[in-house]
Amino acid sequence: MATTDAIKVLKERGFFSQCTDEAGLIEKLKEPTRFYCGFDPTGPSLHCGHLVPVFAMAHMQRAGHLPVVLVGGGTARIGDPSGKTEMRQMLTIDQIKSNVEEFKKQLGNFITFEDGGAIIADNADWLAPLNYIDFLRDIGRHFSVNRMLTFEAYKKRMETGLSFIEFNYQLLQSYDFLELNRKYNCSLQIGGDDQWGNIVAGMELIRRIERKESFGLTFNLVARSDGKKMGKTEKGAVFLNKEMTSVYDLYQYWRNVDDADVGKFLKLFTFLPVDECERLGALEGAEINAAKEILAFEFTKIIHGEDDAVTAREAARAAFKSGGTADKSGMPSIEYSITQMKEGINIVDLFTETGLCPSKSESRRLVSQNGAAVNDEKINDVNTIINETFITSDNDILLKAGKKRFFRIVIK
RNA sequence: GGGGAGGUUCCCGAGUGGUCAAAGGGGGCAGACUGUAAAUCUGUUACUUCGGUUUCGAAGGUUCAAAUCCUUCUCUCCCCA
Numbered sequence A: 001m002a003t004t005d006a007i008k009v010l011k012e013r014g015f016f017s018q019c020t021d022e023a024g025l026i027e028k029l030k031e032p033t034r035f036y037c038g039f040d041p042t043g044p045s046l047h048c049g050h051l052v053p054v055f056a057m058a059h060m061q062r063a064g065h066l067p068v069v070l071v072g073g074g075t076a077r078i079g080d081p082s083g084k085t086e087m088r089q090m091l092t093i094d095q096i097k098s099n100v101e102e103f104k105k106q107l108g109n110f111i112t113f114e115d116g117g118a119i120i121a122d123n124a125d126w127l128a129p130l131n132y133i134d135f136l137r138d139i140g141r142h143f144s145v146n147r148m149l150t151f152e153a154y155k156k157r158m159e160t161g162l163s164f165i166e167f168n169y170q171l172l173q174s175y176d177f178l179e180l181n182r183k184y185n186c187s188l189q190i191g192g193d194d195q196w197g198n199i200v201a202g203m204e205l206i207r208r209i210e211r212k213e214s215f216g217l218t219f220n221l222v223a224r225s226d227g228k229k230m231g232k233t234e235k236g237a238v239f240l241n242k243e244m245t246s247v248y249d250l251y252q253y254w255r256n257v258d259d260a261d262v263g264k265f266l267k268l269f270t271f272l273p274v275d276e277c278e279r280l281g282a283l284e285g286a287e288i289n290a291a292k293e294i295l296a297f298e299f300t301k302i303i304h305g306e307d308d309a310v311t312a313r314e315a316a317r318a319a320f321k322s323g324g325t326a327d328k329s330g331m332p333s334i335e336y337s338i339t340q341m342k343e344g345i346n347i348v349d350l351f352t353e354t355g356l357c358p359s360k361s362e363s364r365r366l367v368s369q370n371g372a373a374v375n376d377e378k379i380n381d382v383n384t385i386i387n388e389t390f391i392t393s394d395n396d397i398l399l400k401a402g403k404k405r406f407f408r409i410v411i412k
Numbered sequence B: 001g002g003g004g005a006g007g008u009u010c011c012c013g014a015g016u017g018g019u020c021a022a023a024g025g026g027g028g029c030a031g032a033c034u035g036u037a038a039a040u041c042u043g044u045u046a047c048u049u050c051g052g053u054u055u056c057g058a059a060g061g062u063u064c065a066a067a068u069c070c071u072u073c074u075c076u077c078c079c080c081a
Helices: A006-012 A022-028 A048-062 A093-107 A132-138 A145-149 A152-160 A169-184 A193-210 A247-255 A259-269 A274-281 A285-304 A306-320 A338-343 A347-353 A360-368
Strands: A016-019 A034-039 A066-071 A119-122 A188-192 A215-219 A333-336 A372-374 A396-401 A405-411
Touching: A006 A016, A006 A022, A006 A048, A006 A215, A016 A193, A022 A215, A034 A048, A034 A169, A048 A066, A048 A188, A048 A215, A048 A259, A066 A093, A066 A169, A093 A119, A119 A169, A145 A152, A152 A193, A169 A193, A188 A193, A193 A215, A247 A285, A247 A306, A259 A274, A259 A285, A274 A285, A285 A306, A333 A338, A347 A360, A347 A372, A347 A396, A360 A372
Parallel strands: A034 A066, A034 A188, A066 A119, A188 A215, A333 A405
Antiparallel strands: A016 A215, A372 A396, A396 A405
């Protein structure tokens, strides 16, 4: 199989941070190469913060290489201290198993597993049966604690406390690389920049035990220009599972990125050609809204498919461009019977019931601070009763909390 | 094992008997301004049937009254062994 220059693609698109032997790796990548990236299934779904390495894997696969997706069913049972200040919460084995299944499914949106184009592995297969004494003797002896303590990831934790179990993470990840190298001849590990230390440790282990050369490549840790973590909102992570984050909310997350991030995100989180991404990201003023719409649409399409992406886009347009005839069906909604509406519901209760506000206090606050609107009319009297007189010609009632959160009550 | 310092509302961090649902900052939310942007300014930020109710690591206790005092437990950090 022919390969294209994967490093070049990753550099152009803003993924590339550093690699262990660039010249050697470029040479290596002239042939189809097995590479791996690990994901610890510590949650029930992938979220947007996981995606830089995922997109990178997809680009590498398109360049002709063979991804080995490593799901950390074993390592999820402990925690990686890299870049974290808290210890990971322990999960049950059943939780991890179900997380692993979900991860596999979601990764299929990016990586093609057909015809042996990619392999999926779970490190629980070799980590779980490990014998402690054997592991210490065969693997542990290759690690110097002195050296490990010099790693940035551990330094931070020296202040707040680092448990022995987490300290071992590097050994396990190194062992993963060794194991994948033996099993699948996997000679390249990729990951976020915070994984540098772990990747290098794995390479050293392979060199010592197998006397083989391997490579490491890391990606920039992407932060939003406002400094927040990628894919996080106040309400939590933006998940790829549509039960957890609705298609509409996912779309809106990307629709609302900062101007400064648009070009960068198009390159990282869509498959549009680089020059197109750059053109869109360079748009000025209000015009960049068009680029944000493309970003949100393209991203949503990759995750949930074109139909859902169109629905989300139309719903967003309907919400933000009042008076349009666009399709509102993708908007978050709830059904109410006409009987219920005739009885009427207090506005504060209504905003709470629809989930626009988490509590009545907050709902009351929203209304009294002039942040609530029904059918685009501001309502600031907390005693207002919403009844059938509010039903529009579309047979619905449109609630709005603040400027961006919409909810549609469909009357049936 | 011994000694010390701590655990406060989303986060950091004040508070050492009533004036504390708890200063200040961050973050969030809302309003103004806008382009579903950023920046800025303003308000707001436990729950509530608006009578109250629950909150300061956990459980008891003292008191008219406790985040604040006492007891036990628990977790974290530091020093010694």
